[in-house]
Amino acid sequence: MIDFLELENKLKKNEISNCYIFCGSDERSIKKNINKIIDISVKKDFLDLNYVQLDGMTVDKETIINACETLPFMSDKKVVVIYRANFLRDKVDKSMEKVSKEINEYVKKLPTECILIMYYIFDNDREKESNKVKKISKIATGVKFSKLKGSMLQKKVKTIFDEKNKKIDKVELALFCNAVENNMDIIENEVEKLCCFALGREITSEDIMEIVSSKNDNDIFNLVDYLSQRKPRRALDILNELLFKGESVTSILRMIERQFKLLFDIKLGVESSKTKETMSRELKLHPYICEKMMIQSKKFTLLQIQKSIELCLNTEKLLKSSSVDAKTEMELLIIETASV
Structure with a gap:
């Protein structure tokens, strides 16, 4: 298995394999690289005749063989893409298991003039490639499209x-990657917005915090900030926005708990005369974020933060131990925390 950055480097050199197995959580990058392979391999004038898409949920062996073994027209290569190739997952029904075994055998004798690409999307970011993918990757090129993190994400964003x-300087680049949602579609849109906003000058940290659409961590920061200002109505608005985005009540509650725990550590650090640099290193926070949280921590006393954490833990215990309305309990938590 290789990662998609290695694949992109190979494609830049026009190094094309006969068969690809793609899997991962970043469907946009998968489709983008499929299009690159098509652009390199197939003449645009004859694209309709030399590019075939098959639905992996309904495809059978005969359809795949027919698509792969039909000779390309006025071209050296043709591309066959099987999307939603869920037969590559480990746990599938009997019909999909049959297709998987047949494909595994067929790939060994795939015509050289055909480029076969099969892919499926992970259900979540924690999912790993299946044993079937690992096995077939010994005779095909397996590529994992995971969401980039840390320095790898920064490197990719820098290229954009x-x-x-x-x-964009290193400090601002790190802040941007920390602030934006880890989704390449969103990242490209936010880069475009930021470039237009900072036209003719260098990008600043203030530009990023003002322009970039905040991810959920920033929403939680703002929610807690409204609690510090005793503005529960504004905090409830953010709660509803997060729920509308698809966040679960339990994940929102965990993020609020984490924010208060960080504030508690930062409050202790400030009272112990620790520097911003020391705390950002100890708590693994970007210095700009750490500075903002230091300012936020001044709006609370240690006792208020402790009480807020207790309220969060009580709400968590209630949600786990009884069949209450989760959204109502979160609303009550916000109202209570705002009055601590």
Whole structure:
């Protein structure tokens, strides 16, 4: 198995394999690289004749063989893509298991003029490639499209800024990657917005915090900030926005708990005369975020933060031990916390 950054490097050199197995949580990157392979391998004038899409949920062996063994027209190569190839997962029904075994055998004798690409999307970011994918990757090119993190994400995002001829320093780049949702579609949109906003000058941290659409961590920061200002109505608005985005009540509650625990540690650090640099290193926070939380911590006393954590834990215990209305309990938590 290789990662998609290695695949992209190979495609830049026009190094194309005969068969690809793609899997991962980043469907946009999967489709983008499929299009790159098609652009390299198939003439646009004859795309309709040399590019075939098959639905992996309904496909059978005969359809796949027919698509792969039909000779390309006015081209050296043809591309066959099987999307939603869920027969590559470990646990499937008997019909899909049969297709999986047949495909595994057929790939060994795939015609050289055909490029076969099969892919399926992970159900969540924690999912790993199936044993079937590991096995077939011994005779095909297996590529895992995981969401990038840390320095790898920063490196990828830097290339997007470079493509737009926009300079961004390391500190601002790290802040941007920390602030934006880890989704390449969203990242590209936010880069475009930021470049337009900072037209003719360098990007600043303030630009990023003002322009970039906040991810859920920033929403939680703002929610807690409204609690510190005793504005429960505004905090409830953010709660409803998060629920509308599809966040569960339990995940929102965990994020609020984490925010208060961080505030507690930062409050202790401030009272112990620790520097921003020391705390950002100890708590693994970006210095700009740490500075904002230091300011936020001044709006609470240690006792208020402790009480807020207790209220969160009580709400968590209630949600786990009884059949209450989760949304109502979260609303009550916000109202109570705002009056601590």
